[in-house]
Amino acid sequence: MNGFGVPREVYGETLFELGESRKDIVVLDADLSSSTKTSSFAKKFPDRFFNVGVAEQNMMGIAAGLATTGKTVFASSFAMFAIGRVYDQIRQSIAYPKMNVKIVATHAGITVGEDGVSHQMIEDLSLTCALPHMKVLVPADALETRKTIKEVSAEKGPTYVRLGRSKVPNIFENEDEIKLGKAATLLDGDDLTIIGMGVMVSKSLEAAQKLKKEGISAGVINLSTLKPIDRLGILKAAKKTGCVVTAEEHNIYMGMGALVSSILSEEYPVPILRCGIKDTFAQSGDYEQLMQIYNLTSEEIYKLSKKVITMKK
Secondary structure: OOOEEOHHHHHHHHHHHHHHHOOOEEEEEOOOHHHHOOHHHHHHOHHHEEEOOOOHHHHHHHHHHHHOOOOEEEEEEEHHHHHHOOHHHHHHHHHOOOOOEEEEEEOEOHHHHHHOOOOOEOOHHHHHHOOOOOEEEOOOOHHHHHHHHHHHHHOOOOEEEEOOOOOEEOOOOOHHHOOOOOOEEEEOOOOEEEEEOOOHHHHHHHHHHHHHOOOOOEEEEEOOEEEOOOHHHHHHHHHHHOOEEEEEEEEOOOOHHHHHHHHHHHHOOOOEEEEEEOOOOOOOOOHHHHHHHOOOOHHHHHHHHHHHHHHHO
């Protein structure tokens, strides 16, 4: 890992670049363009940008309508508002009719920090993964965000891309390393598999390095494409190591860990432990302190890894 990047800033930059070559791209925002970073697109292409104001339900209806005319529509807001406030509109007007709308939400999870529980969206993946036809992606760093936005812009159909607020460690050095749609192996290992998602991928790599110093060989997988999920890749890793730890900045009830658990329980049962937010809302505070309070740390992944290996034996 080398340096840091801010995925939402890269989202804005990538939209701007796509807008120059793709006249079909239209962007909508709900009065938060300076935070979601769609503002640069708005300044360059004012005829293809619509600020709907604080009316997220209306934004999704407009997005669906524009998609019926052949437009590739990006609709952005904070995750709490882009998913939680508008679930009915997404279900009825976007997912069900398979509209070509890309919902790119920023400020997801508890890394939104001081804004508190009203803005800390930790249920969005449960909601979006439950929707038929919806593709769901959670980039691990800034470069993967760039590749994700470019790829989803070239595909048809409803998509949800989850981004955070804060800077994250750079995991990738070039786009050729990134394998969207796959349970992509970042580290090979023989003793256990750690499956990370989003901001927890870098912490999974840190935990693996600590385990390595103790002679424990941990494989690390970046599961950035949550739906459609790579069942074969997950099964292959579980069969190789015999136990799994998952790590996510999301409620573990019906989150990424739950999806992985359901696959393994059906097809290849092995011990699995989940690092994530338990059945609770988080408090307001500095996001780094919140990550410690709710055990979203490399140390917690390390502890769970040691435990899951004993369960295997």
